Amino acid sequence: MKCPFCRSDNDRVIDTRTIQEGTAIWRRRQCLACNRRYTTYERIERTTVKIIKKDGAREPFDHSKIKRGLEKACWKRPISDTQLEAIIAEVENQLETSFESEVPSRELGELVMQHLR
Ligand SMILES: [Zn+2]
Numbered sequence: 001m002k003c004p005f006c007r008s009d010n011d012r013v014i015d016t017r018t019i020q021e022g023t024a025i026w027r028r029r030q031c032l033a034c035n036r037r038y039t040t041y042e043r044i045e046r047t048t049v050k051i052i053k054k055d056g057a058r059e060p061f062d063h064s065k066i067k068r069g070l071e072k073a074c075w076k077r078p079i080s081d082t083q084l085e086a087i088i089a090e091v092e093n094q095l096e097t098s099f100e101s102e103v104p105s106r107e108l109g110e111l112v113m114q115h116l117r
Contacts, residue, residue: 001029001040008033049095052104061095063088070112079116087115 002009008031015028025042049061070084091111095103103111 003031003034003036004038005036006031006034049092050102051108052102054105058102061092063092066091066108066112070116074116077116087112090115 001011003011010032011029012032013027014030014037017026018024019026019041020043023043027040027042028037029040030037050058051061052058066088067084070087074084091108094111095108
């Protein structure tokens with residue numbers, strides 16, 4: 001990490017702490033050239049999942065749009081709003097953790113149906 005004061009690329013970590021319930025790491029560093037201290041944060045990058053539509057166009061994972069589609073698909077079934085929200089959150093989480101940055105709309109549909117069952 002380059003020192004923000006003298007631009008030297010030589011530092012040591014003097015303290016490391018886990019913060020925000022383990023989702024981020026805080027590091028106190030000291031520059032070995034000028035001895036000044038600074039802090040860095042490390043966190044997991046949450047990528048936005050993109051949906052590949054049938055015509056090949058990409059659009060970002062849209063929570064409310066998927067919910068509307070689900071509501072249409074399930075209007076006959078006894079599914080509460082909370083359950084729908086839970087399903088979408090689950091699917092979104094699953095996509096994010098699978099490191100898949102793009103998913104075909106058909107696959108997304110299948111994933112949603114799996115959770116519906
Ligand atoms: Zn420095």
